[in-house]
Structures are given as structure tokens and as C-alpha cells.
Amino acid sequence: MYRTHNCGELSRKDIGKKVILSGWIQKIRDLGSLFFIDIRDYFGITQLIISKKSVKKNFFLGKEFLIKVKGKVVERLSKNYNIPTGEIEILVSHIDLLNSSLSPPFTIENQTDGNEEMRMIYRYLDIRRNPIKNNLIIRHNLALETRNFLSKNGFLEIETPVLINDTPEGARSFVVPSRTHIDKFYALAQSPQLFKQLLMIGGIDKYFQIVKCFRDEDSRSDRQIEFTQIDCEMSFVEVHDVLVFFEHFIKHIFKKIKNIQLDPFPCISHSDAIKIYGTDSPDIRFGMPIIELNDLVQRKNINFLKTQELVIGIKIKKCHNLHDKMSFFFKKIENPNFFWIKYLYDQTLLSSHSNFLNDEILKIFVKFFEAIPGDLLFVSYGKERKTREELGKIRIKIADILNLKNSKKFTPLWIKDLPILEWEEKYKKYKSVHHPFTSPKEEDLHFLEKNPKNVRSKSYDLIINGIEIGSGSIRIHNKHIQNLIFKHLGFSKKEIESRFGFFMKAFEYSVPPHGGIAFGLDRLVNLLEGNQNIKDFIAFPKNNYGKDIMINAPSFLEKEKLKELHFR
């Protein structure tokens, strides 16, 4: 028997008991005739007292050695009230060495001196540290709570296949050569999209799956080539039904996992998001909306601005004490099409463009922005799209500089009505903004044939603190519309048949109206814990180049195996 108790459960009420514990040595203090040793397991830490007399000569113990001890629970003299076992210690009568350890390559403490690479190579040692262990526990709780909540609400978890065919979903697929079907390949599913739609066609009313997905991404620090999705689909629903239910879901998760009661989720259109925040994934924790200034500029006839396609600005409140920081930041902005106005506490107005901007103009802006002394105004101008995007990014950077992103605050927001198609100038063709199965909005259907880029879709993204946590849509359930979208995307009849033949065949058998959403599980758990490094929430992550540096994958294949696969 390795233990009667674990290292986290003994307390004052156990004093006098004879126990057996096993654990890794966290700390050794040599007090001459005695050792004080802290042993650690999954559950906690317990202090041992070992008399040197009871230990054989040359019996060496070091950090991370694994020992089993028998002894008696006694009251501790100097109590540690920070840990559950801090009022007791074990008077050890017998000690067994279960396994010895090399000195670990980094300290196994809450704060470690290991760099990311070392921590990934020795991931099993990193997992011994509380922060990583706790992340895995929270991830487990999140997944379990998700499953129970969705199941209680009538969703069935159904496994869809991983080994499928390549479908165009915006990213590259990994492929898997078949040994028995020569020259043929499977593709690893990028998502269960088509299969969950087939389940709806199969009459399954509500589906979900917490599922591994695979994308052959180029290296990016926040993307993993295998990642986990909470994938959901419902029949007989419209946008409203999906948003209401999944707002309920996200609120439930935050309440259960973080004990946070979220406010109702605002919902704005994609075009408004771009207009107000310069991005399709706005962080709304800190206000600072973008103000449209074109009208003002025309009305007040402000010369050097009125010929600009777009003039917009933001007001940075109570920024007076931070002017130096801001000036430093402004100097680094590459595009020169901006100016700032500082409204000092003594009511002086300073600006970056004093040659163009006289006091009268400055006052116009101050009034329009309803600025008060201490505020700072930032105005950008130029081509519409670029100016909005840039100001959106500047808004975020300002929030970083001014420390406006409260990591304890969570502000979800639905973005809906994304355009259905986007013109790719590079390839001279349309691509789907969401994916090719997204339904157009009824009121825009008349544009679909001739002017598809004006068509909005029944799509929605869930953004929390500026991060896209979920994305979904109502799907097309009409075969003519589905065919038209494929055509707009540049697929020939033959390609539609070869890629989606099975799917279009299913459209002959009464597809129900349906829609769904998918949440990024890795991102969601990371967000819940304050948006750190996503790798810290994955037990065995790949690095930014898709490599598992612990096991050294991918790796070369034996010749024999290559031959079996009919390569070379």
C-alpha cells in the first residue's frame, strides 16, 4: 500500500493517527539530528519530521525524490495557517525510497526560473507546478460543466469523424495518406461543420461536441495546429434563438467557474463595430468609442481636413498625468495622418499640429467631443478603411498604455450581420467571411445574384474583452441558395459535385432550418484565467512552429514505412 491518506488532507482532527503517505520531496531542511521534509502530491504538501537515527547511513534524499513514509500525525509547533495541513506534521517511523530524481532543470515552484522551451521539453515537470496543474483542473471543470449544461438543455454529444476529405474552410488541412487505398488521402477535420449539419438533416434536434480540430496553420504565437472546440448546432432556430441560448450558456459558465455574474450581452452589427471600434472584435471594457467627424469638418469648413475621405477621433478621458507616456507613444505611430489636442487642467489647449490648427479650430473639437480639462483628443484622417482599422488599433494600444484593461472585468458582446462574402483582390474572387454554409439575411436576398458583396449574413461572433470566443451562423437550408454561394466562390459545377456532392445530395431530402456556433475551448479557459499564454492551458502544447519539442514531432519516417505508403 502506497498511502492511507494523500498529502493534502491531514489536519488537526487526525492527530494521533498512524498514516502512510507517498510524495515528492519539495523541500529538505537539515536540523542536525532531524530532517524537516515537505512532501508534495497532487493534493497538497505535508511536513515530515525524520530523525536521522531512523535513516540508514548513506541514505541520500534530494528534491523531487519520491518517498513513502509511515508515521504518526502530531501537532505542529510553528503552524502554517496558509495550507490545510499546516497545523500538523508527521513523525516518521519508517521511510522507503520509491524513486530517485536528477536535480530538476528548473525550480518546481509557483514561480519558476524555467524558460518556455525548457518547460515544454520537460512538460511533465512543469505540470507538477501548481499554476499549470490548476489550469488543467479549470479546463477539466469548464469542459465538464459545458457538457452537463448542454446535456441538460437537450443537446446530444455526438462524435463526428476526424479522418474525412479536404473541405475549404479557410485554412489548410492536414492530410493522411492511405496505405490500403493507394495514392489516396484522408484529411483531418478542421471542424465538424458539414457533419453537424448532416446530423441536423438526420433529425438530431440539438448537437454538441467538445472536439479536437486540426489546421495546418503557418506559425502564429496564439494558434495551435490541434485545438479544441465546443461545437454546437440546433434545428428550427433563427439568430435570436441561438444568441439567447448561448448567452445563457456563457453566463452559466462564468457563474459556475468564476462566480462572476455577467451583465446582459450587448449586440451590435458588424458595420457598427467597425465604425465605433475600428475592429470586428472590439474590447468594450473601457469605452472610448470612435467619433465620426466628417460632418463637423464640413460644417465648420475646416480646411485641411474637409478633403479627407474620413475624419474620426477618440477622446481619452482624464489623461493629463499621462501626457508624457502618450507623447512617447504618438511619436512611434508611423502613419502621419493624425493630430492630438491636449486640454490641460489650466484650460490651455495644446496640439501636435499648431501650424494648421488655430485656437478656434481646437475649441470646435473640444466642444464637439464634450472634452473637459485633463482630456486628450486624438484625431485620424485618410482613406476610410485604413483610417478606421488604424484608429481601432491605436485605441487598443492607448488602453494598454493607460492600463484600462481590467483583467477582472469581462464584457461580452455579440457582433452580427457580417457580410456574407468578401472580395479578394489578390485572387480576383469572392471568399466567405464566415464559411460557405452561412445563410444570407432574407432582406438582402435580392442582392444575392447580382451584387453579392452587399448581402449580409445571419452570422454572429461572441467577443469577450476583444477576443473572439465564439463564432457561428444560421446555415443555408435551401439548395438553390447553397449552389449560388458555391458559384460566387468560384466553384465550377464539377468542383461542387466532387467536393460537396454528398452534401448537395443531402439537400434533396428536406434540410431543416438550422444554425449553430463554435467556441474555442483553449481560448475560453485562457480568457477565464486572465488571458495569459494559451499554451499554459494545454497539457502538451505544440510550439509556435507546430512542433512538439518534448517528443520531437514531427520526425523522419523509417524507409520501410515510407515504402508501405507508396512514397518515393
Add this chain to the structure above:
Amino acid sequence: MYRTHNCGELSRKDIGKKVILSGWIQKIRDLGSLFFIDIRDYFGITQLIISKKSVKKNFFLGKEFLIKVKGKVVERLSKNYNIPTGEIEILVSHIDLLNSSLSPPFTIENQTDGNEEMRMIYRYLDIRRNPIKNNLIIRHNLALETRNFLSKNGFLEIETPVLINDTPEGARSFVVPSRTHIDKFYALAQSPQLFKQLLMIGGIDKYFQIVKCFRDEDSRSDRQIEFTQIDCEMSFVEVHDVLVFFEHFIKHIFKKIKNIQLDPFPCISHSDAIKIYGTDSPDIRFGMPIIELNDLVQRKNINFLKTQELVIGIKIKKCHNLHDKMSFFFKKIENPNFFWIKYLYDQTLLSSHSNFLNDEILKIFVKFFEAIPGDLLFVSYGKERKTREELGKIRIKIADILNLKNSKKFTPLWIKDLPILEWEEKYKKYKSVHHPFTSPKEEDLHFLEKNPKNVRSKSYDLIINGIEIGSGSIRIHNKHIQNLIFKHLGFSKKEIESRFGFFMKAFEYSVPPHGGIAFGLDRLVNLLEGNQNIKDFIAFPKNNYGKDIMINAPSFLEKEKLKELHFR
């Protein structure tokens, strides 16, 4: 709005309500001025009455058309008490056609006329049938119950990577070429074996995962190339702890899912299983153990048998009326090394070998077997291994013929102490019976260096009704033993380093004693439902050749993509 209620929930208490329902047409009866239509959704079937007057001319409805109706709930004249909605019907005031359907290629009823191939091609239509839908529901319930039970018992579900390196686990791995790491490949995980062990090394006390695994199997009717495992591992345990806990788990599952209280699981050694049942996965629903006859044959000096390496037999109880069936079966047995003895109700003794077996000998057997009139004895002889295996198979066939396999009865059994290694004459080397990480039994350790085939392992299989449902072992946690096993398996030092270097490195950091088990989820749910076709429990199964015949995967790859992967 598509519905106020679903098609399974309206009952007597809803009479008078105005409702909206959507569903697929299951049945149409034309009664002249009226249609009676049954519509179906996930939840059930509701009968509609539609006056022909309320329907436009040329409005055609057919089976599997999807309609939305508004109407009033009224009491039904001819009630159907077999379904929850059987006391009401809907008097339809308005009908919308949501989608039309071709005539389905097979009947969408509990009993279908579709063959397996058609049902797989049109899997989404097959899922509309209750038997398949219900299988998916049971699978969902089983997975959810498993997760909740294991979580309540302190197990953490942790996702391990799918894209790893090839490790030798008895089957071939699928490989995935890397686009960015030229000429390198990932392998799809055959199981999370090494990663779950690394989690134990990482101090995670109890792990589980319901996880897709991938094996590049040659075609076999009961194997899928992607399948799902309930994978579990615990630290600081011995064989006994694992068996006790997972007996508890399996009992819980049977109680929850089937409301069946299982008896305590017997546990026998692998060698006893072979001896008593002629197989390592015995079906013990029907007794009929194999009786050893060598001693008897020697003692009684039965001439033509006493030179045989092995003489064994079974007693088939109360077989009198089935003698014809049995004789027909005996005639088909190819190996002639057997005889039977019929003990008729009138106490006559008949045998197949009356030339060798005189009445005196027959009586010796009857007495030894404690046979009573009506019983049939079957005796086999020859080389030990072959004779045992064959009688094991004959025992199962007899149970089939005599209908002794009660599909309502579930008799689990643990088989333990499998040999650690098995000599493969073909390759002139050892292979692991379980896998290379299985711990030898302490009491056999002295054989390990010189006589490894005599070493039993700390392994165990869970057999229910003759089907292997789970398999596991206590793992090696000592690096010298692990190295020795690798050596016995024929790995050179270099190979150990290249294949298992990362794992052996982890052995330097105090591996805890640990062990676990994995259950086949597909098999378990299939068993619970009476062991039918495993494909009926997988939403989108592959066929016996690893093909998804619905989507036609695997398939040829575009040249562009091949080029990207540096092939050809």
C-alpha cells in the same frame, strides 16, 4: 418562429391550445376531403388533420417533406396509447412547406429495407430512424455518465495530443506529412499511453479521457480505423486498487444505463482462463468449463488416449432433445481428434467411437463428468495448445447452437497475470502481450533477465460475455526494468533513444508507481445494447475497408496540394 412545441410533447392536457409544429412527414392518409398526416421530429410523432380546402391546388406533399403547421390541439377519436401524443391530434389551420424531399432510398421506419451500403451512403437518412437515433442517445448518456462518475471520483479529464510520433503499440499508425517541416511526419496517436504516463509523472493523481484513437488496421468487420476509448490512469496503485475501482465503475454504468445490478466480478489468471475456457476472453454466461482428463486417462489406462499430450472435455447438460442438431455440428468439425458420448434418458450410452470405446470406458467418463441421463459429453485430444484453443471455440459454437447465450445476461470477468512477452516464431523475437510499458510481477522478476517468457505481468483484461471491454496494467516505474523490456523487444540502444528518449528522460525524475486501463467505448455501448453491429453505434462509421462511403474518403489530392507537401 418554427414551433411552439415539438412533435413529442403535446398530450391530453394541451387540448384547446393553439400551437405551431414543424416536422418531417412520416405518413399521409388521404381521406377524400381530409388528409391525416403524421409528422415526425427528434422528439416524436404528432397526427395532423388537414382539410383539403385549406390547401392550395397543386400543393403536393410526400414522405419526408418538411412542413410547418399552425393549428389547435384537439382530442383524437381513435386513440393510440402506444405513443405519448396518441390521445390528441392537431386541427391544422395553416400549413407551410419548409422543404421538399425526394423519395428516400429506403424506408425511414424502425425496420428498414435499406442494406448496409445504402444506409451508410445516406447516413443522414438512417439517423432519422429510431434505432440509430436511440443508439446515439445511449452513447451520449454512457459518455456523460462516465465523465461524471470519474470526475466525482477525483479523475481529471485531460486532452493529450493526436499529432505525435510513431510509437510501437502493436498496430500501424497513420502518418501526417508536415508541410513546414519538409520530409517529416507526425503520427496519429494510437492511444494516449505515453502521455497519460507522463501526466502521472507530472503528478496528476488520476487521469481519464474519452478520446479518439487511430489505427491503420487491415480490414476487419469489427474494427474501425478511428475509434473511441475511455482511457484512465491512476498513481500510487496496485492491481487490486484498479480492479476494485473499475468494477465499481462498470457496475455503476450498468445500473445507470440499463438498470442492471451486476454480480461481483470473478477474477482468474490468464493461464486458468486458457485452461478452463480455451480462450483469453471467455464467455462465462453458460458454465460448461473444460475438464482436464489426462490424469483420468492415465489412471484408468485408457489405451488410445494415454499417449496424447492433452485430453480434455466438456459436459453439455440436458442436451437430449438436441442430439440431432449436435450431430450435425459434430460432422462439420475438421479436426478428427474428438469423440462424443450420449447418455440417453433410458441410460443407454452411445458414442462416436464405438470401435475404441467400450461400455466400460464410457462409464468411466460418465462417472468422472458426473453426467446424468440426457447429458452429452465431448472429449478432445492432441497437442496441448491447439486442443485447448479448438475446444474453446467448440464450446462457444455449442452455446450458439443450443442458444445458451442469454443476451439479457451480462457476466463480467477479470483476466489477470498475462505473460509479459510472447515469442514470435515468425520474426524470431519477443513481442509484448499487452504493451512495452507493462510491469512484470515482482515474484517473477528473477526470470526477467534470462527467461523472460516465464514472467507474468501486472496486467488485466475485463471480459464481458466473451468480449474484451477493457484492458490495462500496472506500468513500469523503474528505468532499469523499462530498459530491459525494450532490449527483450529487440530495440537497440540507439532505437530506444530515438523512439523513447523523451520517455526514458522522464524516468530520471521520480516516476510514481502507476497503472490504468482503457475501455472501448464503441464496444461497451454495443455490448449494452446486445452486441449488434458496432457501426450502428457510430454516427458516421467507416466501412470494413476504412472508407467513408458517404463522403467518399479517402480521395485523390489536388496536384497543387501534393506539391505543397513536397510529394512527387
